[in-house]
Amino acid sequence: MKFSYYPGCTLKTKAQELEKFALNSAAALGVELEEQKEWQCCGAVYPLAEDEIGTKLSSVRALAEAAQKNEKLITLCAACHHVIKRVNEDMKTKDDVKNKVNNYLQLAQDYQGEAEVIHYLEMLRDEIGFDKLAEKVTNPLTNRKIGAYYGCLLLRPAETMNFDDPENPSIIEEFIKALGATPVKYPYRTECCGGYLSLDNKELAQEMTDNIMKSALKNEVEELVTACPLCKYNLENKNGKIAISYFTELLAEALGVKE
């Protein structure tokens, strides 16, 4: 199984663990992830303005390269996934964006949304299957009560992201179960951590993460996992009482490839 792989800037700097454990695990699962040669930062936020084109170009470049290789594009960071998936939807459905982007990029072949971008978790669920994944676990995480923290970007807007039920998702819980641990659902697992507010409005971000932590504590979550470096940072604030790690770290541990 071979895929094009888009890492994004944070995975090469502050979130190296997210990537390292993902790559080790992919190798153990027989999945080849080939990093794109000239990927550019996705911009971290999807440009919500209808008239913004320039900030969509880096996503289109990544998508077009995957399309040209006839490979699916894999992402790991929730924000990169959000941006690239929504830009791809624009390239499929908005003629205005499609025309302007193609006029600008002058690719060998116009790009019209042909590539498919999937998150690493979707690869585990849809390409490998959680039942097959469970068979490959050598070090089951028995007796560990783990809470999934989904956040916003993988789930919403639901029609475009098409990742899971936006109000009651289960993909990360199924993942946790496949690794032999016990998933714990708690109400605030899909609430926003504050995201970029932590740059310019730290108090509000703090209040938002406190609410999430309270909800997890109340439901006796012992550890948390996420797919987003910014969620992890925000949840590790001064009141964060529960340790939070990347989902790929759990995966590597269960597959016996966490060095």
Place this chain on the structure above:
Amino acid sequence: MGRMKIIPDAKKKELQQILEISGENVKDCMQCGKCTAGCPASSSMDILPHQVIRLLQLGQLDKVANSQTIWSCASCFTCTTRCPRNIDLAKLMEAVRLTIIRSKGSSRLKADDVPGKIDPKMPQQAIVSGFRKYNK
């Protein structure tokens, strides 16, 4: 017979700009309040999300543009996903922010401000996204 809303000409252009940038039609809103009920940032908003839409319907853009609300919105898309009238309020919040920060010298966050706001653990993603949101 419906009531007439009189919107001053000077404001019409700015309102039109917001509708164009967002691609959203504020007239679709029926003021059910679901957006506000689910908003995780509402505790620090001076105008609540459903009130933002109402003010835009009435053409009272200044109140929205001068509010704390637009800077408290985290673009979490909870309102977007739950609105029974399919209004993307996150896009409207963005459009109002953009009408402000797109004019020269009006960025909410300047490059020189960033070093004072970061710490060694903060991921690049926070800086890039904050900058994209608050600086043009």
